[in-house]
Amino acid sequence: MILKIVKYPDPILSRPGEPVTEFDAELRKLVDDMFETTYASQGIGLAAPQVGVSKRLTVIDLSVGKEPKDKLVIVNPEIIFAEGKQYEEEGCLSFPEIREKVVRALKVRIRAQNEKGKWFEMDAEELLARCFQHEIDHVDGMLFIFRMSALKRDLNLRKIRKLQREGKW
Numbered sequence: 001m002i003l004k005i006v007k008y009p010d011p012i013l014s015r016p017g018e019p020v021t022e023f024d025a026e027l028r029k030l031v032d033d034m035f036e037t038t039y040a041s042q043g044i045g046l047a048a049p050q051v052g053v054s055k056r057l058t059v060i061d062l063s064v065g066k067e068p069k070d071k072l073v074i075v076n077p078e079i080i081f082a083e084g085k086q087y088e089e090e091g092c093l094s095f096p097e098i099r100e101k102v103v104r105a106l107k108v109r110i111r112a113q114n115e116k117g118k119w120f121e122m123d124a125e126e127l128l129a130r131c132f133q134h135e136i137d138h139v140d141g142m143l144f145i146f147r148m149s150a151l152k153r154d155l156n157l158r159k160i161r162k163l164q165r166e167g168k169w
């Protein structure tokens with residue numbers, strides 16, 4: 001089932017998600033729906049707060065559904081190591097039409113649980129590292145617009161307000 005994606009400035013996007021404690025059929029259904037919703041929007045990642053569920057859960061798939069092995073379910077994640085710097089363009093399904101360069105660590109190691117509750121650690125760099133940081137920000141209630149320079153943030157907030165006035169947001 002394709003879920004409705006919550007757009008900025010819905011307050012759920014700015015609220016830290018609750019830890020996931022039940023690894024049950026309901027969670028698996030939410031994960032399946034989140035992947036379906038990500039693919040329908042041609043996205044590479046989605047966090048539960050973006051579909052109105054305030055939980056520490058994200059799904060990531062850099063292949064956008066083409067490679068089953070690229071499907072990652074990241075539950076209760078934390079970044080345990082970060083190094084280096086990258087400055088690349090990002091988008092966000094909760095900010096349609098907004099794309100902007102954001103500073104991120106080049107490499108990260110995360111610790112998280114999978115959809116069955118099993119803990120794992122995973123290293124990532126470049127695009128996947130950026131995706132981890134973007135999605136883990138979401139479960140912490142942090143949005144990429146607040147990682148931009150003040151100038152770019154203001155420009156984008158103005159663009160959003162204009163789209164809202166025109167009924168296009």
Ligand SMILES: [Zn+2]
Pocket residue numbers: 091092093094134138
């Ligand atoms: Zn996002």
